[in-house]
Amino acid sequence: MTASSRPDHRRLRRSAGDRRAQLVQIGLELLPTTPVQELTIDEVARRAGISRSLLFHYFATKREYYTAVTRAAADLLMTHILPEPETPSGEQVTGMLDRYVGWVETFRESHLAFVRGAGGGDPWVSDVYEETRGRLVDVALTALELPDDALRRQLVLAWFAFTEDLVAQWVLEPAMSRPELLELLRDVLDRLVTR
């Protein structure tokens, strides 16, 4: 460093936990504009005001980093959607559906980005996504008070795909009313699951 000017000292030392959280947070903020796997270490480090090297101190590989970001996004969704334990089980699914649609309405782009990135390409990211879907099936099946056999799991999972796709289209171009959408989804699920 040059003699006469002391270097940039706005960079504070943070605790390990804080830094990790900050980095993941930055990843979440970039999600809507960039597919997870295309986040560049450079960009994230720049936004955090740190060097590339430091990011690699917290996340051994780039993949480890964006997997963490993906998991964080999934957790946000899950905690928002999960049923309140007091609700009678018959209405839990309806509530979850309602909250899911609300979530997509609120975070349009970032949610669509999440879903796209999740299905696509990288197996590590897909794993996080599949894991989340699996957890949701568990919740749904117990809320519906139905046994958890292979066939029903597949049907509910496929219904998720249906729901995701339809809701994604619906927020972009609402071809029916919100209650109609919810009723339709609920109806399809019921028919599928009570065969």
Next chain:
Amino acid sequence: MTASSRPDHRRLRRSAGDRRAQLVQIGLELLPTTPVQELTIDEVARRAGISRSLLFHYFATKREYYTAVTRAAADLLMTHILPEPETPSGEQVTGMLDRYVGWVETFRESHLAFVRGAGGGDPWVSDVYEETRGRLVDVALTALELPDDALRRQLVLAWFAFTEDLVAQWVLEPAMSRPELLELLRDVLDRLVTR
């Protein structure tokens, strides 16, 4: 090049069309093992026995290349699925469904790879995918002899998502018989579309 040995002359000159086709073909062969976007120019060029530079002569960017590969994959699927024009329109959808399941059974990995890569990340690839889905909706709706309004389009598209997901699961773990699967899918579609 050294004086005493004449260089490798097994490399033939090909016509522009041939080379393009060959490169796309190599991409298709690599699809099952590698997400489209992760194809490396190096690898493809090596397999084709040409220099990286030549690949960039035919495809200005990497993206342009793997978009072409994706489009080729989509076209293969389309031509295999499309109904034979002689079939009465009532049975066309059934036939398409049957051929679709057959396709997934035959090309398990490459098809799953295609679908994953399609949903994921890169907008250019997604566009090809969406375009294909759109064409399929057109075919399906005319085969069903139904009007083509916004709502129905959305429902059929979402049903595609349902179908894709369910069939993908089914080939990996058949939780019902093949005819049952086909009937279920057909049934869900009918109910959705005749509301």
Next chain:
DNA sequence: CCGGCTTGCTGAGCAACGCTCAACACGCTA
């Protein structure tokens, strides 16, 4: 056989990115 043209094709090299490593410096405690 030869000069010249078209065009398929290559090698060297740059910039961006993921990743490594040795060392620095902040801020706490003795």
Next chain:
DNA sequence: TAGCGTGTTGAGCGTTGCTCAGCAAGCCGG
């Protein structure tokens, strides 16, 4: 104030996408 743990950095390497100037294979008119 010396010492220490640890948050942090800069320099640098290998790979990969991409560029560019120019080579060479095959075909033409002479």
